[in-house]
Amino acid sequence: MxxxxxxxxxxxxxxxxxxxxxxxxxxxxxxxxxxxxxxxxxxxxxxxxxxxxxxxxxxxxxxxxxxxxxxxxxxxxxxxxxxxxxxxxxxxxxxxxxxxxxxxxxxxxxxxxxxxxxxxxxxxxxxxxxxxxxxxxxxxxxxxxxxxxxxxxxxxxxxxxxxxxxxxxxxxxxxxxxxxxxxxxxxxxxxxxxxxxxxxxxxxxxxxxxxxxxxxxxxxxxxxxxxxxxxxxxxxxxxxxxxxxxxxxxxxxxxxxxxxxxxxxxxxxxxxxxxxxxxxxxxxxxxxxxxxxxxxxxxxxxxxxxxxxxxxxxxxxxxxxxxxxxxxxxxxxxxxxxxxxxxxxxxxxxxxxxxxxxxxxxxxxxxxxxxxxxxxxxxxxxxxxxxxxxxxxxxxxxxxxxxxxxxxxxxxxxxxxxxxxxxxxxxxxxxxxxxxxxxxxxxxxxxxxxxxxxxxxxxxxxxxxxxxxxxxxxxxxxxxxxxxxxxxxxxDRVSEEIAAPDEPSDDSLRPSRVHSIVLVSKVHKPTLRALAYAKLMRSDHLEALSIGVDPAETKALKDDWEQRGINVPLKILDSPYREITRPIIEYVKGLRRESPRDVVSIYIPEYVVGHWYEHILHNQSALRLKGRLLFTPGVMVTSVPYQLESSELAKQRAKRRADWIAPGSVRRGPVSQRPKEHSGTAAPKGRNGGTGD
CATH class of the missing domain: 1.20.1740.10 (Amino acid/polyamine transporter I)
Incomplete structure (x- = not known):
């Protein structure tokens, strides 16, 4: 595209x-x-x-x-x-x-x-x-x-x-x-x-x-x-x-x-x-x-x-x-x-x-x-x-x-x-x-x-x-x-609002604790990668969160979780109206009300695809979820990418275009000098609130 x-x-x-x-x-x-x-x-x-x-x-x-x-x-x-x-x-x-x-x-x-x-x-x-x-x-x-x-x-x-x-x-x-x-x-x-x-x-x-x-x-x-x-x-x-x-x-x-x-x-x-x-x-x-x-x-x-x-x-x-x-x-x-x-x-x-x-x-x-x-x-x-x-x-x-x-x-x-x-x-x-x-x-x-x-x-x-x-x-x-x-x-108003204090203190910016949440739809490679990355961050509290829409799929997820012995607690939020975004938002807001000085860090497994039509089939709820979370103080959103095989096609196209400069690259600088990007805008796609199936 x-x-x-x-x-x-x-x-x-x-x-x-x-x-x-x-x-x-x-x-x-x-x-x-x-x-x-x-x-x-x-x-x-x-x-x-x-x-x-x-x-x-x-x-x-x-x-x-x-x-x-x-x-x-x-x-x-x-x-x-x-x-x-x-x-x-x-x-x-x-x-x-x-x-x-x-x-x-x-x-x-x-x-x-x-x-x-x-x-x-x-x-x-x-x-x-x-x-x-x-x-x-x-x-x-x-x-x-x-x-x-x-x-x-x-x-x-x-x-x-x-x-x-x-x-x-x-x-x-x-x-x-x-x-x-x-x-x-x-x-x-x-x-x-x-x-x-x-x-x-x-x-x-x-x-x-x-x-x-x-x-x-x-x-x-x-x-x-x-x-x-x-x-x-x-x-x-x-x-x-x-x-x-x-x-x-x-x-x-x-x-x-x-x-x-x-x-x-x-x-x-x-x-x-x-x-x-x-x-x-x-x-x-x-x-x-x-x-x-x-x-x-x-x-x-x-x-x-x-x-x-x-x-x-x-x-x-x-x-x-x-x-x-x-x-x-x-x-x-x-x-x-x-x-x-x-x-x-x-x-x-x-x-x-x-x-x-x-x-x-x-x-x-x-x-x-x-x-x-x-x-x-x-x-x-x-x-x-x-x-x-x-x-x-x-x-x-x-x-x-x-x-x-x-x-x-x-x-x-x-x-x-x-x-x-x-x-x-x-x-x-x-x-x-x-x-x-x-x-x-x-x-x-x-x-x-x-x-x-x-x-x-x-x-x-x-x-x-x-x-x-x-x-x-x-x-x-x-x-x-x-x-x-x-x-x-x-x-001027924004600059004044975000200006650093004259004598910055780590204590004034550092949260009391970090509560990490990994969104899960089912146990697959993207989920396991997101869990491994979240563990590496060594937050104060780590849990997996899924939205219960279908009882049979929820039971299958719990059984698979216990059978694999994943040492991260799994919380299931019931959603009788089959909504995904609202239960997550309400749960996060509840955590913030209980501990206003805590930071909630949400990890979202995300598919990286190579075809334009695959963008339509995957990761669509991410924009809605992220858009809501951005207005919640003290919430951080991190996308954990997982590259599907089709993503190799995009990589090959990028290599073929390497001989001529892509749009906007003048502003971004040479590829070798760009910082590695880590976060994105992915969100659960599957019915249990994960990345999709």
């Missing part, structure tokens, strides 16, 4: 890796860029469109504000990148914003940042996948008709690729990411050459349309609010910047330097592409609308529900290269693919952050465990499940999902930069070296400006997006915060 599950697992995610191979999974900068920066790089495919859609509410005349909005986004991007370069140098351990906020602002601030980032990572996957499906749907009608199904399938495929490991998935993602970046730069350069040198007139497919709006000529506060909302939509280009600060441990040495360099490369590429697409969109007269079927007009008539509004980048590519040309097809395919792969930023950031939070006891400890491929598998699966649920709820609609976006990331931006200011203040109070002080003062100024700017943007985002869906993200952050607080309280 194990082999049947192992084979498909190995096909899907590859062979398991030893723990000492972790260093081989570290990333060079050329792979780290597409792994950690695919989100901000790919966001240029939809962020310009979101800006134009918002501006279209005031009519086409408002489009001339788009270059200024682009400039504001560029300034913000450079500010955030410069600030995070200070972060990765000061905190290279991988805690990122969470570590910065916790260290400098306190645990509650750190938990707020962690909640914001976890929500944002889930949103990143949902928005990226939904946007990728919509881009692909412009060429493949089936995708549009079944976009929720296609989105969920893409999430599953991305999950499988990430379960194979960060380095391996990074290699898969690097090619389309670099093709996309190269294609966008070729489009910008060729568009500039055609417009400035050749003097060509480039027209987007929607250039001949007009935008209908009832809010034409907005002025004053209404116009300012609209521009702020357009700016907040354009800020989607900054999502994922913080992922590099969380992923510093995944870089090759020197880790901090490589992470800082990757940040700079990412910022430069992202702002260049974002500005280039905005300028080309203005040049080619792209039209976008929030409700294109109604608001886009052709010769004064609405285009109708049959019209498909292509993304800005697709329209610009059609104008620059020509629709259907080689470069247009390549860029369109790369855009759709890179939007899918943009979710990889979250697939790396969420599990890493989840591992750190689990180590700090804010999340279940299973999230801190690496899987067979040395990836944080549990975190990857949790992220995939949450994102798939969000995609299904919102119908894989990127316009609806993007309203929930970027709130969390700007919460983490702001608190992180405030924390960095306090970090530099603390170090400046003790640092005497003037050159180091000058460096710290410069870094503090960068982080202070970053805190002010990102805080201002956070206010803008909340004001302009809260009623449009951002409240869902805020509620998600609150749920994460309360859940993690409750988990930490539980772990």
């Amino acid at each position: 194990s082999k049947l599950t192992d084979v498909p697992k190995r096909i899907l995610i590859g062979r398991a890796l030893r723990s000492d191979k972790l260093g081989e999974t570290l990333l060079p900068k050329r792979i780290a860029l597409p792994v950690f920066a695919s989100d901000p790089l790919s966001s240029v495919a939809y962020a310009p469109g979101e800006v134009l859609i918002v501006l279209s509410l005031a009519g086409v005349s408002a489009y001339h504000f788009s270059p200024w909005i682009a400039v504001a986004v560029v300034v913000l991007m450079f500010t955030v990148v410069a600030s995070y370069r200070q972060n990765v140098r000061a905190y290279p351990s991988g805690g990122g914003d969470y570590e910065v906020a916790t260290t400098n602002l306190g645990p509650k601030a750190g938990l707020t940042v962690a909640s914001a980032l976890l929500v944002d990572y889930v949103m990143t996957v949902a928005v990226s996948i939904a946007s990728g499906v919509e881009n692909l749907g412009s060429a493949v009608p089936f995708v549009v008709q079944h976009k929720v199904l296609c989105a969920v399938v893409m999430i599953v495929l991305l999950t499988l690729m990430n379960l194979r490991g960060m380095k391996e998935s990074g290699k898969l993602f690097a090619i389309p990411t670099y093709i996309f970046v190269t294609g966008v730069f070729i489009m910008i350069i060729w568009g500039a050459y055609r417009g400035l040198v050749l003097g060509d007139t480039m027209r987007a497919p929607t250039a001949g349309l007009t935008v209908h709006t009832e809010q034409t000529g907005l002025a004053g506060f209404a116009l300012i609010f609209l521009l702020l909302r357009a700016f907040s939509s354009g800020c989607a280009a900054l999502t994922g910047v913080e992922a590099i600060s969380n992923g510093v441990p995944a870089f090759r040495k020197p880790k901090s330097k490589n992470a800082a360099t990757t940040l700079a490369m990412m910022g430069l590429l992202a702002v260049t592409m974002f500005c280039g697409i905005i300028v080309l969109a203005m040049t080619t007269d792209v039209k976008m609308a929030e409700n294109p079927a109604v608001d886009l007009l052709r010769h004064g008539v609405a285009v109708g529900s049959g019209f498909t509004q292509d993304p800005v980048i697709s329209q610009v590519a059609a104008a620059v290269f020509g629709e259907g040309t080689f470069f247009f097809v390549v860029l369109s395919a790369a855009t759709a693919l890179v939007l899918f792969l943009a979710a990889n930023t979250a697939y790396n950031g969420f599990p890493l952050l989840g591992s750190i939070l689990a180590q700090d006891r804010y999340l279940p400890r299973q999230l801190h465990t690496r899987g067979d491929r040395l990836a944080f598998s549990n975190g990857i699966v949790l992220l995939a499940g949450a994102a798939a649920l969000l995609v299904v709820i919102y119908g894989s609609d990127s316009t609806r999902l993007i309203q929930l976006y970027i709130v969390g990331v700007f919460v983490s931006f702001t608190l992180s930069q405030i924390g960095m200011v306090r970090h530099w203040n603390r170090h400046l109070a003790t640092e005497q070296d003037q050159s180091k002080r000058r460096h710290m003062i410069r870094s503090r100024a960068i982080n202070a400006f970053g805190a002010f700017f990102t805080g201002l943007v956070l206010v803008v985002v909340l004001l302009t997006k809260f009623t449009h869906g951002a409240w869902v993200a805020v509620m998600g952050m609150a749920i994460f915060f309360l859940t993690m607080t409750a988990i930490r309280k539980h772990y």
Whole structure:
């Protein structure tokens, strides 16, 4: 059975890796860029469109504000990148914003940042996948008709690729990411050459349309609010910047330097592409609308529900290269693919952050465990499940999902930069070296400006997006915060409850006596082995216990016991209702009531079998019995295994698999170094309460 599950697992995610191979999974900068920066790089495919859609509410005349909005986004991007370069140098351990906020602002601030980032990572996957499906749907009608199904399938495929490991998935993602970046730069350069040198007139497919709006000529506060909302939509280009600060441990040495360099490369590429697409969109007269079927007009008539509004980048590519040309097809395919792969930023950031939070006891400890491929598998699966649920709820609609976006990331931006200011203040109070002080003062100024700017943007985002869906993200952050607080309280309570005393005494832990009980159904080899083992333990009192269900079998057991001269007293408990578990539980509880300081040790003979169906035929009552006994204080349960001949088959299968590592063996360690396991979960199977017949 194990082999049947192992084979498909190995096909899907590859062979398991030893723990000492972790260093081989570290990333060079050329792979780290597409792994950690695919989100901000790919966001240029939809962020310009979101800006134009918002501006279209005031009519086409408002489009001339788009270059200024682009400039504001560029300034913000450079500010955030410069600030995070200070972060990765000061905190290279991988805690990122969470570590910065916790260290400098306190645990509650750190938990707020962690909640914001976890929500944002889930949103990143949902928005990226939904946007990728919509881009692909412009060429493949089936995708549009079944976009929720296609989105969920893409999430599953991305999950499988990430379960194979960060380095391996990074290699898969690097090619389309670099093709996309190269294609966008070729489009910008060729568009500039055609417009400035050749003097060509480039027209987007929607250039001949007009935008209908009832809010034409907005002025004053209404116009300012609209521009702020357009700016907040354009800020989607900054999502994922913080992922590099969380992923510093995944870089090759020197880790901090490589992470800082990757940040700079990412910022430069992202702002260049974002500005280039905005300028080309203005040049080619792209039209976008929030409700294109109604608001886009052709010769004064609405285009109708049959019209498909292509993304800005697709329209610009059609104008620059020509629709259907080689470069247009390549860029369109790369855009759709890179939007899918943009979710990889979250697939790396969420599990890493989840591992750190689990180590700090804010999340279940299973999230801190690496899987067979040395990836944080549990975190990857949790992220995939949450994102798939969000995609299904919102119908894989990127316009609806993007309203929930970027709130969390700007919460983490702001608190992180405030924390960095306090970090530099603390170090400046003790640092005497003037050159180091000058460096710290410069870094503090960068982080202070970053805190002010990102805080201002956070206010803008909340004001302009809260009623449009951002409240869902805020509620998600609150749920994460309360859940993690409750988990930490539980772990703290358990730790306090089981903590060893300051001055441990053997007398305080040692029971007065040990009362041992061997469960018996009939006299056979498993019973005799359990009796021999129990005698070896030299308890204060030893007895055999059987449940009398059938008088004839009970009499046969007594006769056989006396005939063999077994020098262990045999006690028979009558069970008129043919129950096995309840009489044993009641008997044990009675012993505990008589002598509360005594320990009751129960030995259960257990068959070790080799076929899957034999597990059904033997040892089934063990789980019920053990489950009841676990809630009884002062009771110990020991399984005494007896290997049937069929167990040799399982042993042979294990030998055949010895050449390749079994699932979970990375966590358990080499076979030769594992402790010999002694206890199990067996229980009586036969009608007299033993292991079966």
